[in-house]
Amino acid sequence: MTVTISRENVFFAFGPNLRAIAQIEQGQEVLLQTHDCFEGQIQTTGDLVDALDWAHVNPATGPLFITGTKPGDVLRIDILEIQVGDQASMVTIPGEGALGDVITQMETSILKLEGNQAVFKDKVRVPLRPMIGVIGVAPALDEVPTGTPGAHGGNMDCTLVAAGNRVYFTVGVEGAMFGAGDLHAAMGDGEIVVCGAETPGAVRFIANVVDLPGLPTPFVETSDLVATIFSAPTIDEAASGATHSMAGFLTGFAGMDLNDAGMLMSLAGQLKFCQVVDPLKTVRFEFPKAILAEYGFRMT
Amino acid sequence: MTVTISRENVFFAFGPNLRAIAQIEQGQEVLLQTHDCFEGQIQTTGDLVDALDWAHVNPATGPLFITGTKPGDVLRIDILEIQVGDQASMVTIPGEGALGDVITQMETSILKLEGNQAVFKDKVRVPLRPMIGVIGVAPALDEVPTGTPGAHGGNMDCTLVAAGNRVYFTVGVEGAMFGAGDLHAAMGDGEIVVCGAETPGAVRFIANVVDLPGLPTPFVETSDLVATIFSAPTIDEAASGATHSMAGFLTGFAGMDLNDAGMLMSLAGQLKFCQVVDPLKTVRFEFPKAILAEYGFRMT
Numbered sequence A, B: 001m002t003v004t005i006s007r008e009n010v011f012f013a014f015g016p017n018l019r020a021i022a023q024i025e026q027g028q029e030v031l032l033q034t035h036d037c038f039e040g041q042i043q044t045t046g047d048l049v050d051a052l053d054w055a056h057v058n059p060a061t062g063p064l065f066i067t068g069t070k071p072g073d074v075l076r077i078d079i080l081e082i083q084v085g086d087q088a089s090m091v092t093i094p095g096e097g098a099l100g101d102v103i104t105q106m107e108t109s110i111l112k113l114e115g116n117q118a119v120f121k122d123k124v125r126v127p128l129r130p131m132i133g134v135i136g137v138a139p140a141l142d143e144v145p146t147g148t149p150g151a152h153g154g155n156m157d158c159t160l161v162a163a164g165n166r167v168y169f170t171v172g173v174e175g176a177m178f179g180a181g182d183l184h185a186a187m188g189d190g191e192i193v194v195c196g197a198e199t200p201g202a203v204r205f206i207a208n209v210v211d212l213p214g215l216p217t218p219f220v221e222t223s224d225l226v227a228t229i230f231s232a233p234t235i236d237e238a239a240s241g242a243t244h245s246m247a248g249f250l251t252g253f254a255g256m257d258l259n260d261a262g263m264l265m266s267l268a269g270q271l272k273f274c275q276v277v278d279p280l281k282t283v284r285f286e287f288p289k290a291i292l293a294e295y296g297f298r299m300t
Helices: A234-254 A256-267 A289-296 B235-250 B258-268 B288-296
Strands: A003-005 A022-024 A029-034 A058-064 A074-084 A088-092 A107-114 A117-122 A124-129 A129-136 A151-153 A166-170 A179-183 A201-210 A219-221 A223-230 A270-275 A281-288 B002-003 B022-024 B029-034 B061-068 B074-084 B087-092 B106-112 B118-120 B124-127 B131-136 B153-155 B165-172 B178-184 B200-209 B219-221 B225-232 B270-275 B280-287
Touching: A003 A022, A003 A058, A029 A058, A029 A179, A074 A129, A074 A179, A088 A234, A088 B258, A107 B258, A117 B258, A124 B288, A129 A289, A179 A201, A179 B061, A223 A234, A223 A289, A234 A256, A234 A270, A234 A281, A234 B235, A256 A281, A256 B087, A256 B106, A256 B118, A256 B124, A270 B124, A270 B270, A281 A289, A289 B124, B002 B022, B002 B061, B061 B131, B074 B131, B074 B178, B178 B200, B225 B235, B225 B288, B235 B258, B235 B270, B235 B280, B258 B280, B280 B288
Parallel strands: A003 A029, A022 A058, B002 B029, B022 B061
Antiparallel strands: A029 A201, A058 A179, A074 A166, A074 A201, A088 A107, A107 A117, A117 A124, A129 A151, A129 A179, A166 A219, A219 A223, A223 A281, A270 A281, B029 B200, B061 B178, B074 B165, B074 B200, B087 B106, B106 B118, B118 B124, B131 B153, B131 B178, B165 B219, B219 B225, B225 B280, B270 B280
């Protein structure tokens, strides 16, 4: 039986002092309803960002207390399904994002989500690739706004955080205090103007603690690759962090020596951008599972 | 008739005072033989990097004087084929690359190139994806070592520079003084330990001046996307440069207003790493040709 968590219960910072709005069991299927990143404030092209109440931007639904989770546990979230709304919004914000120095006009665009496509200005159709922008657990010490990414997850805007994939976090506080929101019906790596196709929706998932102590988290697993995710003030630092995290995983978990790890990362690994527009930048390093198998390692 | 240029004629810096080793016509098919990035100094696992003559690293074959090219022209290189050798080398170099702070042991690995695969330590097989590491034209003013990327091209290590694709450069000096080398039988985005599967080989190509004045170069075109390429001292600067170059292309060539360009780049464009290990870092921004077509623009 699937437990449904309403989008009416949101929070705006992952932190150690959160109060859970519900308790869920490990292994239980949960349907988490989510607002879009504007908490529904933008519905038409006339709703511009200068009228936004910024205290209601980037809501995460939750937090959820996951029974039997304690600090240091590695929590695996199996994303079973991402449901999106029937429309999405995109905005331009002068001064913000990777083109903020040249964009001078606020604009809101409403994209229809039809079938498997998002339609931009009745002109451009792009495939739906639903993903979760904000997803994470409460850090042990710091309070991190939901608009910021970090070691706890948060606003990573990673396109791999999608249905069929698994995301791993290290639990910071008892119960994990899990939350998610900020769904994108589609988004390109980079998130240049600080938004994808922003949509309300719901995430169907299952949470479980797994026996992978010390896994460098946040970590993603798809059918054919694993990825380390790292956020830092500069892209250079985030790239270095994601790279070293993957090298640590390959040597610490997959049994490679460091030279093999480095050469194979150079040969067949992919350093990729998640986003370059949030308070911290996020980079991931992708590595093929097929090579892990050659070294005798398989994810659980 | 294809003109063959021997790999015996190499140079180690793109600059305004180069002397051409051959003259080729626009539209003429050229087969450019290339050394690997070590100019053949590494043949076995016993050939370690501490014995390298670094004055013979990153040779480019050429330079070629391309008739009828003058400063400011946009030169299109159609890459028809990339031939690779029957083996490739990879190395680790303590202190170098994205893991140079942790790698302590020099090592050389020789990969067999068999059929469509590169074989690493008789254990891991990865698909061959031949690409050109170093490719470019002479800058008008500066002398740039072939190991460094820049506005003229050079050591961009961009995985899109592959057979079937087109690369565009802005000519800096009369005759362009084109050269290429540093083939990789396969490489992941990032080039973590400063090498792909380094191999000698040959590049079959055709060069033509095209009527795209002001195109932000280096620029790549594949069957389904276009990409701007930008190199800078930090990844943050390179990412910003590639992003602004693409915005400039979309507004200046494809007829988009800046807000449409920004939103579509955020929705369907991809910011990607080329390499993070050379003296300058290289980033590209990929954008789908299908969307350009919706705005009535097609590459020539």
